[in-house]
Amino acid sequence: MNILVGTEDKGIVLRPLIANRMHNSVWQGCVLSASEIEGSEGRLTDIVVSDRAHDSARETSMLCCLLADIIVENLQIRHLVRLLKQDYYFLSEKEQCDILVRVLKKLWYGSSGQKNEIAACKNDVKKRLGETIADNEADTIILEGFMRFRMKDYLDCWEKELALAVEEHVRKKEYAEFVEILRLFIKIRIPRTRQVHICVGGDGDYLLLDEKLSLLKTRPGPNIDKDDALLSALVNIAPQSIIVHNSERFLDKRILETIKDVFGQRVEFSEDMI
Numbered sequence: 215m216n217i218l219v220g221t222e223d224k225g226i227v228l229r230p231l232i233a234n235r236m237h238n239s240v241w242q243g244c245v246l247s248a249s250e251i252e253g254s255e256g257r258l259t260d261i262v263v264s265d266r267a268h269d270s271a272r273e274t275s276m277l278c279c280l281l282a283d284i285i286v287e288n289l290q291i292r293h294l295v296r297l298l299k300q301d302y303y304f305l306s307e308k309e310q311c312d313i314l315v316r317v318l319k320k321l322w323y324g325s326s327g328q329k330n331e332i333a334a335c336k337n338d339v340k341k342r343l344g345e346t347i348a349d350n351e352a353d354t355i356i357l358e359g360f361m362r363f364r365m366k367d368y369l370d371c372w373e374k375e376l377a378l379a380v381e382e383h384v385r386k387k388e389y390a391e392f393v394e395i396l397r398l399f400i401k402i403r404i405p406r407t408r409q410v411h412i413c414v415g416g417d418g419d420y421l422l423l424d425e426k427l428s429l430l431k432t433r434p435g436p437n438i439d440k441d442d443a444l445l446s447a448l449v450n451i452a453p454q455s456i457i458v459h460n461s462e463r464f465l466d467k468r469i470l471e472t473i474k475d476v477f478g479q480r481v482e483f484s485e486d487m488i
Contacts, residue, residue, distance in 0.1 A: 215273040217347075218251070218354040219281065220258040223292055227256030231288060235280050244276045274344055281357065282339040285365075286332060289357055291318065293369070294376055302380050309383065317379045321372065339365065396449055396476045403452040410453040412444070414463040420444045422451075441469040448473065456481045 221228055232248040244265050251258040263273040294317060298310045305313070322332040342364045346355070361369060409425035420440060422430040432447040448456065456473065461483055464470055474481050 215263045215270060215277060216353070217261055217277065218258060219261055220254070220354065220356045221289070222257070222356060222358045223289070224255070224257070225292065226288070228259040228284075229256065231284050232259060232261065232280065235283055244273060246276065246280070274347060275340075278340040278343040278347070279336075281343055281355070282336045285339055285357060285361065286336050289361065290321070290372065293361075294318070294372060297373060297376055305380070305383075313376070313379045313383055316383075317372075317375050320375055320379075335368070339368075393472070393475045396445075397478075400449055400452040400477070403449075405453050406451045407453055409455040409457065410448065410451055411457045411459060412448075413459045418465060422447060441466060444469060445472060445476070448477070454480060458483050459486060 219228060219232075227250075229248050229250045232246075236246050236248075244263055246264075247262045249260045250256055251260060261277065263277050265272045265276070291314070294314055295310075298305070298314060302310065302313075321335075324331040343355075343360065346360060346364055407424040407430070410430065411423040411427065413421045413423065415421050418440070420443075422432060422444075424430055430447075430451070432443065438446075456477055458470065458473070458481065461467075461470055
């Protein structure tokens with residue numbers, strides 16, 4: 215089997231990527247050779263695959279396995295990097311790298327932490343390559359062209375996962391900045407009372423008591439969320455100590471995490487009823 219394989223990416227030299235995977239073909243009983251086409255700057259390579267038993271199906275399978283490996287392990291990464299630089303240029307290089315690693319972990323390992331996802335992806339891409347070669351009797355494959363026309367669902371999925379990762383990153387970054395501002399504010403603020411007890415009333419409203427267990431008056435606006443009003447009141451009071459009673463009664467546990475992030479070691483938890 216003889217076929218020309220090319221790439222549009224000027225940053226890729228195909229022959230070394232192919233050579234690094236030749237041991238797989240030898241192990242499976244095929245002989246594979248790759249020669250760079252002169253003047254192509256490494257982007258066009260002539261590949262010859264020969265099965266010892268002259269089985270053309272095995273030759274096609276071996277070639278598709280090799281190309282699927284390059285697409286998933288190399289071109290996928292370069293595609294994501296291109297999207298990051300093009301659509302998310304406002305992120306720093308370090309942020310882009312962190313997001314890229316997170317997306318690849320999700321795409322390759324899934325939620326199980328195993329390599330099931332990447333193996334399934336390679337097998338599917340291998341199948342689609344085989345169908346493309348059979349349908350078109352192709353003697354030339356440009357890898358990015360194959361990806362655009364035969365892997366559009368994958369490209370859409372990769373772009374979606376990238377967008378979700380960027381959204382999560384921006385949300386965490388904004389949250390961290392928000393928490394840091396509140397920390398600085400309470401650090402310079404004079405406490406209105408030394409200690410505050412937080413309880414949840416029967417109607418789900420928060421009750422704030424001082425160290426003498428006297429009810430503290432807070433003035434939340436009519437349309438302010440209960441959790442936002444609680445955090446606002448605590449920041450305004452800036453107590454030296456916060457004791458949270460019966461935390462299991464909080465409907466949304468995220469407010470507890472925010473209080474801990476903002477007030478740090480000032481926060482204690484108690485199961486005592488007041």
